[in-house]
Amino acid sequence: MPSSFLALTSFKDKYSTSPSSFQVSSGREVMENSASLQESSLAPSNGTLGNSSLSPSIVTDHMCASALPHVQHSHNPAFISQSSRDLASLPPLDASFSQSTASLIHTQGNKDVSWSLDRLQMFLDLPENTPAPNQLVESSTGVLASEDHNKKTNWQEWADDLINVVDPDWSKILDNTNVLNPRVEVPKPSGDISKQQPQFHQNQLVPHGEFSSHAYPSSTAPPTKPRMRWTPELHEAFLEAVNQLGGSERATPKGILKLMNVEGLTIYHVKSHLQKYRTARYMPETSEGTSEKRITSIEEMKSIDLKTSIGITEALRLQVEVQKQLHEQLEIQRNLQLRIEEQGRYLQMMFEKQKKVEDEKGGVPSSASDDLLAPLPGSKHPPCNNGKSDSEALEQDHSRTGIGPGNAGTNEDKSSSGVSTKLKMLETESTVHDESGFSVSKRARTEK
Amino acid sequence: MKFGKRLKQQIEESLPAWRDKFLSYKELKKLVRQISSAESCVEYGKADAEAEFVHLLNNEIDKFNVFFMEEEEDFIIRHKELQQRIKRVIETWGPNGTKPSEAEYKDEMAKIRKDIVNFHGEMVLLVNYSNINYTGLAKILKKYDKRTGGLLRLPFIQKVLQQPFFITDLVSKLVKECENIIDEVFPVEQEDEEEIVKEQREAITVAGKGIFRNTVAALLSMQEIRRGSSTYGHFSLPPMDLPDSDLIHSFQLNSPIPIV
Numbered sequence: 001m002p003s004s005f006l007a008l009t010s011f012k013d014k015y016s017t018s019p020s021s022f023q024v025s026s027g028r029e030v031m032e033n034s035a036s037l038q039e040s041s042l043a044p045s046n047g048t049l050g051n052s053s054l055s056p057s058i059v060t061d062h063m064c065a066s067a068l069p070h071v072q073h074s075h076n077p078a079f080i081s082q083s084s085r086d087l088a089s090l091p092p093l094d095a096s097f098s099q100s101t102a103s104l105i106h107t108q109g110n111k112d113v114s115w116s117l118d119r120l121q122m123f124l125d126l127p128e129n130t131p132a133p134n135q136l137v138e139s140s141t142g143v144l145a146s147e148d149h150n151k152k153t154n155w156q157e158w159a160d161d162l163i164n165v166v167d168p169d170w171s172k173i174l175d176n177t178n179v180l181n182p183r184v185e186v187p188k189p190s191g192d193i194s195k196q197q198p199q200f201h202q203n204q205l206v207p208h209g210e211f212s213s214h215a216y217p218s219s220t221a222p223p224t225k226p227r228m229r230w231t232p233e234l235h236e237a238f239l240e241a242v243n244q245l246g247g248s249e250r251a252t253p254k255g256i257l258k259l260m261n262v263e264g265l266t267i268y269h270v271k272s273h274l275q276k277y278r279t280a281r282y283m284p285e286t287s288e289g290t291s292e293k294r295i296t297s298i299e300e301m302k303s304i305d306l307k308t309s310i311g312i313t314e315a316l317r318l319q320v321e322v323q324k325q326l327h328e329q330l331e332i333q334r335n336l337q338l339r340i341e342e343q344g345r346y347l348q349m350m351f352e353k354q355k356k357v358e359d360e361k362g363g364v365p366s367s368a369s370d371d372l373l374a375p376l377p378g379s380k381h382p383p384c385n386n387g388k389s390d391s392e393a394l395e396q397d398h399s400r401t402g403i404g405p406g407n408a409g410t411n412e413d414k415s416s417s418g419v420s421t422k423l424k425m426l427e428t429e430s431t432v433h434d435e436s437g438f439s440v441s442k443r444a445r446t447e448k
Numbered sequence: 449m450k451f452g453k454r455l456k457q458q459i460e461e462s463l464p465a466w467r468d469k470f471l472s473y474k475e476l477k478k479l480v481r482q483i484s485s486a487e488s489c490v491e492y493g494k495a496d497a498e499a500e501f502v503h504l505l506n507n508e509i510d511k512f513n514v515f516f517m518e519e520e521e522d523f524i525i526r527h528k529e530l531q532q533r534i535k536r537v538i539e540t541w542g543p544n545g546t547k548p549s550e551a552e553y554k555d556e557m558a559k560i561r562k563d564i565v566n567f568h569g570e571m572v573l574l575v576n577y578s579n580i581n582y583t584g585l586a587k588i589l590k591k592y593d594k595r596t597g598g599l600l601r602l603p604f605i606q607k608v609l610q611q612p613f614f615i616t617d618l619v620s621k622l623v624k625e626c627e628n629i630i631d632e633v634f635p636v637e638q639e640d641e642e643e644i645v646k647e648q649r650e651a652i653t654v655a656g657k658g659i660f661r662n663t664v665a666a667l668l669s670m671q672e673i674r675r676g677s678s679t680y681g682h683f684s685l686p687p688m689d690l691p692d693s694d695l696i697h698s699f700q701l702n703s704p705i706p707i708v
Contacts (some may be wrong), residue, residue: 203589227513229612230521235528273521312558313634316565320630321662322696323565327572327623329688330579333670334616337582340683341609344602438651 228269237262238273248278452477452585452671458580461665463570466577469515471508479504483648484595498598505585505604509611510608512581515707519574523567527622530564534633561633568626569659575616576666582614583673590683608706667696 241259245251253271260270452473459470483497537560539545541553585608589601608614667690674688690696 010690095475227517227612231618232524232528239528273525276522277525280522280529305671313561316561317634319663320565320568320627322660322667323569323572323663323690324627325690325692325696326663326670327575329670330572330575330668331620332577332684333688334676336580336685337586338609340685341602341605344683345606347524348602429669 226267230273234262234272236271238277242274244275248274248281450583451673454673455580455584458665458669461662462577463573463659463662466515466573467513469590470577471512471581473584473588476508476588477499478594480588483592490692493501494596494598498596498600501592502600502604505588508581509608509613512578513611514611516574516578523571523574523619523622526567528558530567531629534560534629537650544696559635560629561672564630564633566659568623568630569663570617571626573621573659573666575619578613578619580666580669583610608679613642664696694707 013427036413040354230264237260238256242251244259251274253267257265257267257270409439455470459467460534462470479501483501537553537556540547541549541556543553545553586601586605589604592598593601671688671690671693674685
């Protein structure tokens with residue numbers, strides 16, 4: 001631990017003063033570091049730009065540096081590939097990952113991160129925001145407290161909104177340079193942005209769009225945080241507004257936003273959507289813009305070989321057939337995956353119920369637990385039978401291992417470890433996918 | 449390493465702008481290995497390692513979500529635009545249009561057909577993107593649990609199931625609507641046409657990068673991935689039932705990267 005601590009401190013010192021030379025060099029530096037795990041965890045392949053990946057470990061110390069908002073252009077493949085070449089081991093990590101990882105190592109937990117963020121918020125006069133209660137919101141994510149993420153998210157979003165309200169081309173500029181200086185921006189439109197924030201998080205877009213304000217720190221496209229999920233209905237409303245305002249060329253984002261009158265929709269959402277719309281509209285001859293380049297070679301093939309043999313129409317028909325098949329298979333696969341996880345959830349629930357019962361009864365196996373297992377949904381028979389036999393096996397084992405006098409405590413331990421072992425075995429089993437084989441092997445293991 | 453190889457192939461065959469948006473499976477696998485070997489040394493506690501791992505996964509998920517929703521938004525716009533375009537063509541150059549012209553009409557319709565089929569393909573590929581990344585995540589989690597004895601997989605995958613990138617309902621709906629439009633826009637298949645088609649199917653050569661090629665690759669990859677493995681278990685998918693498997697294999701005749 002001490003060595004990693006020191007290493008981190010040296011990172012901080014090194015990089016806090018030179019945010020501009022950050023991107024690639026920081027990655028290299030990290031790679032040269034000794035500690036294996038730390039190396040991999042702190043290797044920021046900077047698909048995100050203009051961000052001091054490592055310095056914000058202590059936010060308070062380098063508030064200005066850490067006030068650098070997250071800006072990533074999702075279409076910057078050159079940069080991303082360069083950084084991934086530099087950093088062999090890891091996918092593009094964003095600053096917040098490095099932030100929290102660094103803080104994990106450095107500060108032993110989330111508390112410091114949230115504390116730092118609290119201070120930062122005070123400094124920047126941000127209103128406190130709670131995670132939006134959206135169905136799509138991941139408010140309970142990984143090990144890290146979601147609150148922290150949300151705070152980071154909100155703050156970054158706010159900072160990014162700033163930049164975009166002030167000058168939309170900033171994102172382009174920021175792409176190319178790594179130097180950001182939002183200190184300049186900070187005082188100005190804070191009023192507007194903070195007004196936008198609470199409205200946004202109210203999230204009452206029931207008929208229209210959906211907001212997924214992830215608890216995950218966003219790694220890309222910060223201006224669209226919390227991310228807006230468009231729907232056809234919302235798009236229709238957009239189109240209506242555009243038409244009322246005289247067409248896509250004449251309509252302004254502000255006007256559209258006003259006309260649409262959708263709560264939680266920001267001007268940035270409208271702006272980017274308008275841009276997409278304009279692109280789609282004025283590329284009809286070249287067949288939907290970007291797809292043109294992709295299909296050029298196929299079109300050549302088609303026109304040369306297939307015109308002579310089948311004709312374009314038939315070739316297209318064939319293509320559609322294959323595509324339809326892929327889609328069908330994907331839907332089937334997805335449903336299977338959903339069901340598998342559903343069953344897994346169910347089984348876990350059963351185990352936990354069982355554990356509870358055993359804990360309460362001090363490990364005495366009773367018919368009550370069997371009752372618990374009784375109402376199994378019919379549609380899930382095969383694995384449910386497995387589950388049942390597993391739990392029964394568990395039961396029998398416990399009775400076998402003895403419920404002697406004063407053994408309550410031991411039995412609790414056994415039951416809990418038994419449950420978790422069971423679950424682990426379920427997760428990692430490598431037996432034949434066969435019902436009877438499944439239960440038999442399970443019993444065999446439990447009896448070990 | 450089978451999935452890793454498949455994924456890599458898929459990525460190579462995928463549309464260029466998509467290539468860096470897939471799961472970093474190899475790197476995550478490496479990390480899992482590192483974590484499991486580093487566990488012996490107490491220096492970096494297990495909880496910390498797990499938190500880190502989770503954080504990385506979260507970033508990946510975020511990447512998927514952003515990309516997926518951007519593409520989805522594009523699709524919504526283009527879907528509508530296609531419909532408008534068809535309407536315009538019919539109303540202008542169609543038989544009852546303002547300036548009826550069979551030549552123009554045919555010409556425009558041909559373009560529309562091409563565009564709409566590719567559009568359909570792109571949408572399906574996005575669904576495939578979602579699925580393959582999900583599959584990769586599930587596998588990585590399984591590896592993690594296996595190597596570290598953790599219980600991360602089950603709860604984590606539940607959260608993944610609720611992520612925007614996994615909820616592909618809207619895109620699927622657009623795909624279906626697109627298929628309806630295709631049926632409207634394509635001439636009804638004549639009987640003799642069908643025969644010609646069957647004869648000529650072997651003559652099709654598909655070379656170069658493209659949506660069709662990507663689709664074929666995706667289908668075959670899927671089939672391979674699900675063929676069955678040593679770690680086949682309760683949470684594994686059964687083998688795939690692909691009716692036109694041979695036909696689809698034949699589409700790879702000139703493939704530089706054989707998908708076998």
